[in-house]
Amino acid sequence: MVLGELGGSVVRALQKMSNSTIIDENVLNECLKEITRALLQADVQFKLVRDLQMNIKNIVNLDHLAPGHNKRNIIQQAIFNELCKMLDTGEPSFMPKKGKTSVVMFVGLQGSGKTTTCTKYALYHQKKGWKPALVCADTFRAGAFDQLKQNATKAKIPFYGSYVESDPVQIAVEGVDRFKKENRDLIIVDTSGRHKQEAALFEEMRQVSEATNPDLAIFVMDGSIGQAAYDQAQAFKQSVAIGAVILTKMDGHAKGGGALSAVAATKSPLTFIGTGEHMHEFEVFNVQSFVKRLIGMGDLSGFIDKIQEVEYQQPEHMLELLDGNFTLRMMYDLYLLKGPMGQALSLLPGLGAKLMRKGQEKESQAKIKQLDNTDPKLIKDSRIMRIARGSGRKVAEVMEMLNELNEYKQRAKILSQMKEVKNLKKGGMSSL
Numbered sequence: 001m002v003l004g005e006l007g008g009s010v011v012r013a014l015q016k017m018s019n020s021t022i023i024d025e026n027v028l029n030e031c032l033k034e035i036t037r038a039l040l041q042a043d044v045q046f047k048l049v050r051d052l053q054m055n056i057k058n059i060v061n062l063d064h065l066a067p068g069h070n071k072r073n074i075i076q077q078a079i080f081n082e083l084c085k086m087l088d089t090g091e092p093s094f095m096p097k098k099g100k101t102s103v104v105m106f107v108g109l110q111g112s113g114k115t116t117t118c119t120k121y122a123l124y125h126q127k128k129g130w131k132p133a134l135v136c137a138d139t140f141r142a143g144a145f146d147q148l149k150q151n152a153t154k155a156k157i158p159f160y161g162s163y164v165e166s167d168p169v170q171i172a173v174e175g176v177d178r179f180k181k182e183n184r185d186l187i188i189v190d191t192s193g194r195h196k197q198e199a200a201l202f203e204e205m206r207q208v209s210e211a212t213n214p215d216l217a218i219f220v221m222d223g224s225i226g227q228a229a230y231d232q233a234q235a236f237k238q239s240v241a242i243g244a245v246i247l248t249k250m251d252g253h254a255k256g257g258g259a260l261s262a263v264a265a266t267k268s269p270l271t272f273i274g275t276g277e278h279m280h281e282f283e284v285f286n287v288q289s290f291v292k293r294l295i296g297m298g299d300l301s302g303f304i305d306k307i308q309e310v311e312y313q314q315p316e317h318m319l320e321l322l323d324g325n326f327t328l329r330m331m332y333d334l335y336l337l338k339g340p341m342g343q344a345l346s347l348l349p350g351l352g353a354k355l356m357r358k359g360q361e362k363e364s365q366a367k368i369k370q371l372d373n374t375d376p377k378l379i380k381d382s383r384i385m386r387i388a389r390g391s392g393r394k395v396a397e398v399m400e401m402l403n404e405l406n407e408y409k410q411r412a413k414i415l416s417q418m419k420e421v422k423n424l425k426k427g428g429m430s431s432l
């Protein structure tokens with residue numbers, strides 16, 4: 001889960017509040033204090049955090065609430081609204097359209113994840129029916145073309161580049177022309193980066209932009225830089241007409257919250273986030289879905305979107321899941337947040353929050369490795385003791401894990417009864 005620590009802390013604070021018998025000013029203050037601390041630790045700017053806290057306190061006036069009002073819901077809703085406000089990055093200015101040629105130029109500093117993100121972006125669209133192509137106009141970094149070529153080949157996406165030509169503008173123009181002739185509808189141009197912002201970088205970006213006339217320039221930024229994203233986004237915005245931002249390395253980086261809020265503060269539309277080194281670790285950014293997951297409300301629309309990839313890549317899990325089954329193998333994938341199923345399930349109400357905590361417990365991954373696909377109901381005491389002995393774990397730990405599996409099984413049953421999931425089943429998998 002993206003921003004695991006922040007999400008985990010926010011969920012814990014809300015949970016603690018929910019567990020209180022009476023919700024009064026003290027309980028609310030305590031909850032807000034914990035959320036504030038978590039946001040500051042995620043490198044969110046002090047002023048933004050203070051505003052958020054004040055706004056929530058102004059909205060939630062516990063003394064004036066008529067009896068019968070659900071205080072927990074009101075507080076949770078206020079926190080949700082304020083976090084959405086804080087992370088609202090504005091509407092994207094341009095979205096490529098399928099079947100109509102669009103040129104998208106990627107810019108950013110070296111090491112930000114630009115080349116990796118170009119292919120992720122291409123693959124994301126290819127999976128949804130676009131015909132993307134990649135052009136490597138990064139002649140500054142040795143090996144950039146090889147990297148793009150390797151990624152593109154793996155993802156079966158056509159690419160263009162040169163080992164001999166050193167003029168990025170020429171390569172960009174040739175590549176774009178070639179793919180226009182081939183009727184590719186999404187031509188992605190990877191440009192050079194530099195170690196830091198400097199005049200030569202901005203000049204080169206400007207030249208490539210003038211020569212290829214892109215429909216959209218996407219600025220790729222390393223999310224682990226936290227608040228510093230504000231100055232970087234402003235500097236790039238002033239040099240090129242940036243239409244969208246992608247934040248990378250949002251997996252497990254403590255400062256991701258700072259980067260998100262900083263991008264939002266520049267009102268640069270954030271369209272995707274990178275959540276890992278692998279090609280599929282890439283998500284559409286939608287502020288409401290994101291905040292829902294962050295505070296443990298689940299994100300059913302994200303789940304339905306993601307489950308399409310489970311069908312494509314892990315069909316065996318898909319069938320089991322829609323039928324309300326849950327196996328140890330699935331739990332293992334889930335702990336590792338591996339593959340699309342782990343990602344899809346993390347979007348479900350209740351599960352996402354639990355996974356955020358689990359993700360931090362590396363040993364839980366090791367624990368589960370000790371078990372096979374047996375139905376836990378059939379695992380007898382003697383077997384539990386054997387597993388515990390064999391894995392060097394306490395019996396209580398093995399039992400706890402089996403209990404957890406039962407909990408997931410119950411959730412899978414509930415999931416299979418949901419209207420949306422029933423519709424998926426009714427429509428047949430092929431309709432996904």
Ligand code: GDP
Binds near residue numbers: 108112249250275276
């Ligand atoms: P470029 O110099 O901007 O083109 O950056 P690269 O695409 O070569 O990426 C730099 C490093 O960041 C590589 O090791 C990538 O695998 C890694 N990377 C890119 N995106 C992500 C991401 O979302 N998460 C993580 N953890 N690593 C990433």
